[in-house]
Amino acid sequence: MRDIDPAQPDPGTVPPVSGLLCYCRPGFESDLAAELTDRAAGVRVAGYAQTRRGDGYVLFHSDNGPALTHELPFRELIFARQKLMLLAELRDLNPSDRITPIFEALAGRGRHGELIVEHPDSDDGKQLAGLARSFGNALRPALRKRGFLSQKDEARFPRLHVFFVSGTHAFIAQSVVGDSAPWEMGIPRLRTHTEAPSRSALKLEEAFMTLLTERERNARIKPGMRAVDLGAAPGGWTWVLTREHMRVVAVDNGPMQADLLDTGLVDHHRVDGFRYQPVGPVDWLVCDMVEQPRRVAERMATWFREGWCRHAIFNLKLPMKKRWQETLLALDLFANNAGEHATLTVRARQLYHDREEITVYASVE
Structure with a gap:
């Protein structure tokens, strides 16, 4: 397999997609879709939402993803746990080689400072937790070897997200530190206090x-x-x-x-x-x-x-x-x-x- 220069597009790259990928509480997809639709219209960026109840995420397709992510700061979103800019959608992934399509999708995208491999916070998505963990451990050194990922986590570069919705279907996206949730899947990990009067x-x-x-x-x-x-x-x-x-x-x-x-x-x-x-x-x-x-x-x-x-x-x-x-x-x-x-x-x-x-x-x- 030939080396790919991350700074230059590759003739065989996966066709890019543009828009936002936002995570949400399962069951609130239509509410997040309505919010993104209204907010995008308010800043005059054309696009449309795609989602399904219970999935725990919303795709908002737009021809101008960079403008949209700039005009919709994460801090102002209400129903989004996480906001990412879409780079590519990978369908029909071969379980024996999921890495090569990711290399192709990242060609010409520059370097990223951190890798986060995730899955939806839904009943079906939680079954992908093991895959996300093991695949992340394999993908991280491979990306660093190719120059797609910094040798250690660096906040000055965008974070790279690989979001599995099934074992053969994933989205590639990126987030900017300071304009996204800092936690994996957008979920803060808080310790339950047994002495607290209630979980509230x-x-x-x-x-x-x-x-x-x-x-x-x-x-x-x-x-x-x-x-x-x-x-x-x-x-x-x-x-x-x-x-x-x-x-x-x-x-x-x-x-x-x-x-x-x-x-x-x-x-x-x-x-x-x-x-x-x-x-x-x-x-x-x-x-x-x-x-x-x-x-x-x-x-x-x-x-x-x-x-x-x-x-x-x-x-x-x-x-x-x-x-x-x-x-x-x-x-x-x-x-x-x-x-x-x-x-x-x-x-x-x-x-x-x-x-x-x-x-x-x-x-x-």
């Missing part, structure tokens, strides 16, 4: 990790800050805040875990979260109440309009249908009713630990 603690931990930059976390999450947790019982989100040594008013008619109250950092108010008003402004408001998303968004807007909080993380529980449309309505309602601020930052994402909901981070300066 993972939602707030992931929200802090995903929706805030490192600089924002360092500046906005500090010991001694004051917080309010609406719909707090049994205390999963309050527990996360107390681990940051914040003082928390936990608002819920239900009982809180006794260990939380023993910390001396928690004041439990048995009142309706939609009626509670703080005595004075607080640093953080968090809310995971089960209620219609527009009602929650309106109440969160009241907290910002009245100056009751500076930062917030809240969940919006979505309906079974038209979830993208409901998301837009709720976020617009919040932004339009949050009052006049020099800067109002709003970011939203369906987190890995979310289910039928999205998580919103809002902040004013």
